[in-house]
Amino acid sequence: MSRPAQRRPEYHKINKDLFVLTYGALVAQLCKDYEKDEDVNQYLDKMGYGIGTRLVEDFLARSCVGRCHSYSEITDIIAQVAFKMYLGITPSVTCNNSSKNEFSLILDKNPLVEFVEELPAGRSSLCYCNLLCGIIRGALEMVHLAADVTFLQDRLKGDSVTEIGITFLKKQDEKKYRRKK
Amino acid sequence: MVDTVLFEFLHTEMVAELWAHDPGPGVSAGLRGEEAGATKGQKMSLSVLEGMGFRVGQALGERLPREMLAFREELDVLKFLCKDLWVAVFQKQMDSLRTNHQGTYVLQDNSFPLLLPMASGLQYLEEAPKFLAFTCGLLRGALCTLGIESVVTASVAALPVCKFQVVIPKS
Numbered sequence: 323m324s325r326p327a328q329r330r331p332e333y334h335k336i337n338k339d340l341f342v343l344t345y346g347a348l349v350a351q352l353c354k355d356y357e358k359d360e361d362v363n364q365y366l367d368k369m370g371y372g373i374g375t376r377l378v379e380d381f382l383a384r385s386c387v388g389r390c391h392s393y394s395e396i397t398d399i400i401a402q403v404a405f406k407m408y409l410g411i412t413p414s415v416t417c418n419n420s421s422k423n424e425f426s427l428i429l430d431k432n433p434l435v436e437f438v439e440e441l442p443a444g445r446s447s448l449c450y451c452n453l454l455c456g457i458i459r460g461a462l463e464m465v466h467l468a469a470d471v472t473f474l475q476d477r478l479k480g481d482s483v484t485e486i487g488i489t490f491l492k493k494q495d496e497k498k499y500r501r502k503k
Numbered sequence: 504m505v506d507t508v509l510f511e512f513l514h515t516e517m518v519a520e521l522w523a524h525d526p527g528p529g530v531s532a533g534l535r536g537e538e539a540g541a542t543k544g545q546k547m548s549l550s551v552l553e554g555m556g557f558r559v560g561q562a563l564g565e566r567l568p569r570e571m572l573a574f575r576e577e578l579d580v581l582k583f584l585c586k587d588l589w590v591a592v593f594q595k596q597m598d599s600l601r602t603n604h605q606g607t608y609v610l611q612d613n614s615f616p617l618l619l620p621m622a623s624g625l626q627y628l629e630e631a632p633k634f635l636a637f638t639c640g641l642l643r644g645a646l647c648t649l650g651i652e653s654v655v656t657a658s659v660a661a662l663p664v665c666k667f668q669v670v671i672p673k674s
Contacts, residue, residue: 336563336566336567336588336591336592337505337507337591337592337594338504338505339562339563339566340507340510340559340563340592341505341507341509341510341513342505343558343559343562343563344510344513344514344517344555344559344637345513347555347556347558347559348513348517348555350558351551351554351555365520368520369516369517369520372516372519372520373512373513373516376512376515377508377509377512380508380512407506408505408506408508408509409505409506409509410504410505410506433505453513
């Protein structure tokens with residue numbers, strides 16, 4: 323998808339803010355519609371899933387990722403290529419278990435919360451960025467990988483970092499490889 | 504830098520989800536109030552999307568550099584929306600702007616980016632208004648920040664051409 327160059331730096335700023343502001347308006351609207359934090363979280367995850375199933379095609383078309391041979395490689399690509407491409411950040415990756423199917427993405431910066439200082443009153447269990455979990459889950463599913471994706475830590479909830487946990491659920495079949503995110 | 508395509512994907516998902524008449528799997532039911540029939544549900548969803556667009560439009564308006572806000576005339580504001588704001592948000596200019604010089608403006612986009620992925624021609628014409636509600640709010644919100652109260656509606660004769668009508672009541 324080619325885009326003409328922005329003529330002025332102000333446009334860049336407006337453009338960058340558009341998604342973040344729209345996301346904020348969406349979360350605010352969902353908080354109005356649903357009383358329970360769990361319901362908002364679930365809804366954000368569901369919407370993210372829908373986006374992820376389509377975003378993966380955009381990603382595969384625009385990136386030049388080759389074949390992946392391990393969950394570790396896939397997670398690296400999510401962090402270093404996908405996050406970079408779409409959000410301009412590069413979370414660091416850690417592997418959490420010896421069977422090498424549980425990983426964490428540690429987000430040092432998070433554009434989605436640029437205008438959020440703290441969670442709204444009475445919303446202490448809100449996973450503000452839960453859309454991201456749904457997006458990752460939906461994208462992985464489109465390349466035939468089942469995974470649980472949740473926030474393990476969240477700066478907005480008072481944790482020291484923001485950490486997304488990815489647990490790959492199926493055993494990887496090494497013989498029959500196909501392109502993965 | 505946040506990629507522009509993310510906004511388009513999010514917008515499409517919002518239109519799809521906010522339109523749903525059922526509360527969705529596993530979430531508490533009956534909080535949406537959309538049981539009262541299709542027309543009411545439709546109106547509520549359109550106004551929800553428009554309201555969200557309005558909030559975002561206001562916030563975007565606040566981010567504009569100060570010198571852009573020194574407009575002499577109402578028409579200059581509309582020209583600004585058609586050129587600068589539209590380029591910033593949709594990477595293209597509005598294709599035409601017409602006015603009766605009495606507070607009514609018609610802004611036409613011949614290839615509106617949020618309609619482009621859908622279809623062209625008459626297919627899905629009924630669905631088109633859902634994809635325009637947010638943007639109507641966006642325009643109304645930006646105008647509001649620039650000090651102008653307005654009513655913004657949109658119409659589609661054939662995708663992806665759409666017209667935004669801005670009516671500014673005379674005081």
